[in-house]
Amino acid sequence: xxxxxxxxxxxxxxPLLVNVNLCVAAGEVVTLTGASGAGKSTLLNxxxxxxxxxxxxxxxxxxGPRRCDALPTEARGIGILFQDDLLFAHLSVGxxxxxxxxxxxTGAARRAVxxxxxxxxxxxxxxxxxxxxxxxxxxxxxxLMRALLAQPQALxxxxxxxxxxxxxxxxxxxxxxxxxxxxxxxxxxxxxxxxDAPPGARVIDLSTWxxxxxxx
Amino acid sequence: xxxxxxxxxxxxxxxxxVALVFAPLLPGLVWGLSPxxxxxxWHSLWLDPQVPQALVATLTSGLLGPALACLLAAxxxxxxxxxxxxxxxxxxxxxxxxxxxxxxxxxxxxxxAPSGWLARAIGQFxxxxxxxxxxxxxxxxxxxxxxxxxxxESWFLLWSxxxxxxxxxxxxxxxxxxxxxxxxxxxxxxxLWPQLLPRLGWPLAAVLGYALSVVDMALILGPTTPxxxxxxxxxxxxxxxARLQAQGGAAAxxxxxxxxxxxxxxxGLWLLGQRGRGYPxxxxxxxxxxxxxxxxxxxxxxxxxxxxxxxxxxxQSWFFPALWPAALTGASWHGxxxxxxxxxxxxxxxxxxxxxxxxxxxxxAGPRQANGWLYLPLMVPALPLVAAQYAALLHAQLDASVAGxxxxxxxxxxxxxxxxxxxxxxxxxxxxxxxxxxxxxxxWQACWRVKWPLLLRPLLASWAVxxxxxxxxxxxxxxVGAGRFATVTTEAVSLSAGGNPRVLAVQALLQVLLPLLxxxxxxxxxxxxxxHRLGWR
Numbered sequence: 001x002x003x004x005x006x007x008x009x010x011x012x013x014x015p016l017l018v019n020v021n022l023c024v025a026a027g028e029v030v031t032l033t034g035a036s037g038a039g040k041s042t043l044l045n046x047x048x049x050x051x052x053x054x055x056x057x058x059x060x061x062x063x064g065p066r067r068c069d070a071l072p073t074e075a076r077g078i079g080i081l082f083q084d085d086l087l088f089a090h091l092s093v094g095x096x097x098x099x100x101x102x103x104x105x106t107g108a109a110r111r112a113v114x115x116x117x118x119x120x121x122x123x124x125x126x127x128x129x130x131x132x133x134x135x136x137x138x139x140x141x142x143x144l145m146r147a148l149l150a151q152p153q154a155l156x157x158x159x160x161x162x163x164x165x166x167x168x169x170x171x172x173x174x175x176x177x178x179x180x181x182x183x184x185x186x187x188x189x190x191x192x193x194x195x196d197a198p199p200g201a202r203v204i205d206l207s208t209w210x211x212x213x214x215x216x
Numbered sequence: 217x218x219x220x221x222x223x224x225x226x227x228x229x230x231x232x233x234v235a236l237v238f239a240p241l242l243p244g245l246v247w248g249l250s251p252x253x254x255x256x257x258w259h260s261l262w263l264d265p266q267v268p269q270a271l272v273a274t275l276t277s278g279l280l281g282p283a284l285a286c287l288l289a290a291x292x293x294x295x296x297x298x299x300x301x302x303x304x305x306x307x308x309x310x311x312x313x314x315x316x317x318x319x320x321x322x323x324x325x326x327x328x329a330p331s332g333w334l335a336r337a338i339g340q341f342x343x344x345x346x347x348x349x350x351x352x353x354x355x356x357x358x359x360x361x362x363x364x365x366x367x368x369e370s371w372f373l374l375w376s377x378x379x380x381x382x383x384x385x386x387x388x389x390x391x392x393x394x395x396x397x398x399x400x401x402x403x404x405x406x407x408l409w410p411q412l413l414p415r416l417g418w419p420l421a422a423v424l425g426y427a428l429s430v431v432d433m434a435l436i437l438g439p440t441t442p443x444x445x446x447x448x449x450x451x452x453x454x455x456x457x458a459r460l461q462a463q464g465g466a467a468a469x470x471x472x473x474x475x476x477x478x479x480x481x482x483x484g485l486w487l488l489g490q491r492g493r494g495y496p497x498x499x500x501x502x503x504x505x506x507x508x509x510x511x512x513x514x515x516x517x518x519x520x521x522x523x524x525x526x527x528x529x530x531x532q533s534w535f536f537p538a539l540w541p542a543a544l545t546g547a548s549w550h551g552x553x554x555x556x557x558x559x560x561x562x563x564x565x566x567x568x569x570x571x572x573x574x575x576x577x578x579x580x581a582g583p584r585q586a587n588g589w590l591y592l593p594l595m596v597p598a599l600p601l602v603a604a605q606y607a608a609l610l611h612a613q614l615d616a617s618v619a620g621x622x623x624x625x626x627x628x629x630x631x632x633x634x635x636x637x638x639x640x641x642x643x644x645x646x647x648x649x650x651x652x653x654x655x656x657x658x659x660w661q662a663c664w665r666v667k668w669p670l671l672l673r674p675l676l677a678s679w680a681v682x683x684x685x686x687x688x689x690x691x692x693x694x695x696v697g698a699g700r701f702a703t704v705t706t707e708a709v710s711l712s713a714g715g716n717p718r719v720l721a722v723q724a725l726l727q728v729l730l731p732l733l734x735x736x737x738x739x740x741x742x743x744x745x746x747x748h749r750l751g752w753r
Contacts, residue, residue, distance in 0.1 A: 072394070072503055073391060074394045074395070074398055074503060075503075076395070079396075080391065080395045082392065084385065084388065086392045088389065088393075089411055090410040091496070095496055098498065099396065099406070099498070102397075102498050105498075110496075110497075110498070
């Protein structure tokens with residue numbers, strides 16, 4: 001479970017988001033929407049631990065019993081998926097996945113897990129492929145699996161569908177939500193398009209948390 | 217063929233302009249270096265008693281200097297990017313880069329020589345009354361030269377790194393890899409450098425080529441008997457004896473071979489490293505905060521150099537071991553020979569303006585794929601090129617002429633102008649030109665009235681870079697100008713051979729001030745012009 005408590009985000013002295021309280025259950029996808037400038041990327045940066053120095057924040061971030069907001073990005077155990085797939089161009093498809101896999105599996109077992117993961121998402125035999133030779137949909141799938149193989153305790157999605165065309169978009173959305181449900185990950189989806197949200201799930205407009213003064 | 221001939225006149229003008237700078241080099245290389253293609257010449261080079269020690273000095277300074285520069289730049293980038301320290305460093309880089317090589321070497325001489333400022337600072341604690349008998353500069357292994365090259369070139373490398381780090385994808389990859397649990401140091405090693413290094417190939421080659429063939433810095437900080445190979449080659453090339461000239465040409469070619477060998481070596485090591493990269497093990501290391509003060513390491517020498525030059529230029533008497541001059545005076549400035557400054561000023565202004573015009577024509581109308589060739593002079597050692605220029609000018613009977621001198625500087629000014637302008641120029645939104653054309657402007661009117669005014673800031677910035685490059689030229693000024701034109705650079709280098717440190721400091725400081733003035737002009741003019749136009753960047 002991911003929980004945000006009493007979060008205030010300010011830029012200089014201007015409040016951006018005020019008293020954000022949010023609880024995301026395991027396997028739940030909560031969608032945050034808002035116009036550009038509403039603070040979507042700032043909130044994401046705070047969640048991942050990459051808040052630019054111009055901003056300041058108060059409040060707590062909990063992952064289960066663990067408080068995370070003071071931890072550096074690499075110690076949080078939160079995975080992130082950006083608009084771009086961000087596959088590492090100097091590694092093969094399989095090596096990209098192996099990069100994410102925890103060190104607990106070693107030797108031949110590592111490669112086996114990666115092969116298995118690839119086969120599980122319809123990319124059997126893609127281990128040695130150069131990521132640049134993959135289609136957009138294939139790259140998107142590898143990118144998600146890379147985030148998941150690191151065994152995160154929560155997942156952030158930063159407009160991950162916006163660069164895909166309509167058909168691919170529907171397919172990949174379904175794929176992402178299926179994987180999230182399978183791994184029971186609390187997930188925050190940030191998007192400008194409310195249609196990206198899974199059916200029946202919570203959608204929250206960021207303007208609910210904007211300061212009353214701006215919003216009267 | 218008919219297709220290519222049917223290109224517009226402006227295309228041929230653009231090509232002609234650039235060809236005027238480059239084409240005479242080819243016959244020049246033949247005329248200048250053909251006497252050196254002779255086994256007897258190489259044999260006498262081989263037997264020259266100075267060569268072995270000179271080669272050692274060249275190899276230590278030429279390999280150690282660039283290697284240290286890489287370590288400094290890589291260490292600073294890995295520790296500081298992204299963060300406020302990186303931004304602060306990036307803001308200071310243009311100023312540091314504007315300090316010419318010769319002025320930096322002279323300042324470093326004032327700092328690290330046995331009677332220099334550092335020895336005085338140490339001497340305060342040890343009660344020294346005479347300078348220590350240490351060999352800290354002009355040492356036989358050219359370690360002082362290597363240090364100077366390492367510090368100076370690290371700024372250039374950082375500037376190149378900053379250019380590729382400016383992209384959004386790099387910052388996101390860093391966040392992405394950190395969210396997978398890796399520390400910064402690991403991410404730089406395993407993710408960022410492997411992807412960034414192939415794109416840093418040409419700056420690395422440029423640093424290697426420069427370090428192997430540098431003459432001005434080597435004359436100031438390098439060993440003397442014998443000097444480095446580059447200095448040796450240059451002395452021979454200037455000798456009236458044709459046999460020695462040929463030997464100098466051979467030594468210059470030898471530098472080219474060393475350069476090719478160095479590039480092949482680095483490339484081989486890189487490929488080996490690629491091959492040796494194993495399957496990712498997934499081992500996460502804890503983050504360790506950087507302990508080394510990278511920012512200070514990189515900027516402090518630059519500021520210290522300028523400060524010590526400034527202090528010497530106004531010192532009246534300043535004997536060892538005093539930390540501070542006994543009295544300050546403006547006499548060195550009043551009595552300064554400002555002839556070299558005027559020569560430098562008109563030469564650099566003419567050359568950078570001419571090159572900017574040629575590059576504008578080239579970018580607007582020239583071929584789009586041929587830029588790589590224009591960068592060649594930035595990479596290969598300068599000595600053989602200068603020898604070729606001189607030979608070409610002799611044949612055209614233009615040696616020691618103003619036109620010949622401007623032309624010789626253009627070979628280095630032109631590529632740097634292109635390098636700094638090509639990014640912003642290609643990034644210009646072409647819809648604006650289309651809009652202007654649709655409103656009735658001709659293609660050139662659209663450039664003149666819309667595109668170039670909007671690009672004023674990058675245009676002036678690349679003009680200032682060209683100006684600074686021209687100010688710093690030593691070899692072509694001395695060689696092609698046949699000693700008839702003294703610039704602040706040639707003056708500073710010749711004064712560094714001994715004599716009055718105050719006079720030397722004035723010329724070296726002028727060498728720093730002229731490029732800084734150009735940069736100040738290039739940044740204040742657009743700001744003034746755009747004072748009522750917030751969107752005009």
